[in-house]
Amino acid sequence: MDRQNGIWNPTGFDSTLSITRTLKGPYGDSPDGAVQKYSYERLPDRPLNSGRNLKLRAAAASGVPLIFFQEIRPSFYLPRYPVFIVEDDPYAGYVDVAFDESLTLFGDPLRFTTEQRRYAERMVQVRLHQKSFRSRVxxxxxxxxxxxxxxxxELLDAAHITADGAEDSTTAVTNGLSLCKLHHAAFDRQVIGIDGNYRVHVRADILAEADGPMLKHGLQAMDGRTLLVPRRIAEHPDSERLHRRYLEFTDWGGGLFRRRSP
Ligand SMILES: [Zn+2]
Known part of the structure; x- marks a missing residue:
């Protein structure tokens, strides 16, 4: 990637390899959507149709995929690949970047039907949010x-506290927990619960089991632990959301307990 210039044309490449969008870019490119405008490089006293822009235009003409780097925190970039340039406007000095190969099948984004646009935006939003959620959490x-x-x-996931897809779900870090694969699955399946005070609870029937080291150290020993939370208070998990989720866990555990009672 070329953080200085945005458009990276490595020697020996016929067309641009990657483009970069910074948080404080000078070009006012449109930041959201399935198809986004990306500005040509604009240099004083140089025509638009010159310099780095030539290989960017070559990528538009050939339809070869590019890498798109989006800065999501200062100096942290989310790579998206493949992206395709689906429209080139040399007079205004912009290209349209599509974020999924299937979008190129729709042709000119200006002529998308309402359904195509809705589908494309939904698809890109979902993918972008999932990737950036994991990275941020x-x-x-x-x-x-x-x-x-x-x-x-490589063994960690970003778990949602309020389930992804629920109406009041969000991709804010405060709706996330960084969890290893085991504890992510255990949290999702109500094997462990986490209350609004960040305390970990292991379900009673699991605590009563006897088995090997994974059960003992991986699950039972977690009972009563206090959650590790981010250094920044603004990124701490939302206590309200955890509490609501914890009520589901106790409901589940309660039902189990009743079933076991004579
Ligand atoms: Zn873990």
Missing amino acids: LHAYGARCAVCTLAHD
Whole structure:
């Protein structure tokens, strides 16, 4: 990537390899949507149809995929690949970048039907949000599991507190928990619960089991632990959301307990 110039044309490439959008870009490109405008490089006393822009235009003509780097926090970039340039406007000095190959099948984004536009935007929003959610949540927790503090990025997920897809769900970091694969699944399946005071509870029937080291150390030993939370208070998990989720956990555990009673 070329953070200085935005458009990166490595030597030996016929067309642009990557384009970068910074948080404080000078060009006022449109930041959202399935198809986004990306400005040509604008240099004083240079025509638009010159310099780095030539290979950007070549990418538009050939339809080869590019990498798009989007700055999501200062100096942190989310790569998106493949993206395609689906429209080139050399007079205004903009290209239209489509964020999914299937979008190029729709042709000129200006002529999208309402359904095509809605579909395209929904699809891109979902993918962008999922990727950036994971990145933001893991970063907030220093890439550790909030329950067991395991620090292996490749074994970590960003779990939603209020389920993704629920009406009041959000992709804010405060609706997320950085959890290892085991504790993510255990949280989603009500094997562990986390209350509004950030305390971890293991379901009673699980605590009563006897089995090998994973049960003992991985699950039972987590009972009563306090959640690891991000350094920044603004990124702490939302207590209200955790509490609502915890009520589902206790409902589940309560039902189980009643079933076991004579
Ligand atoms: Zn864990």
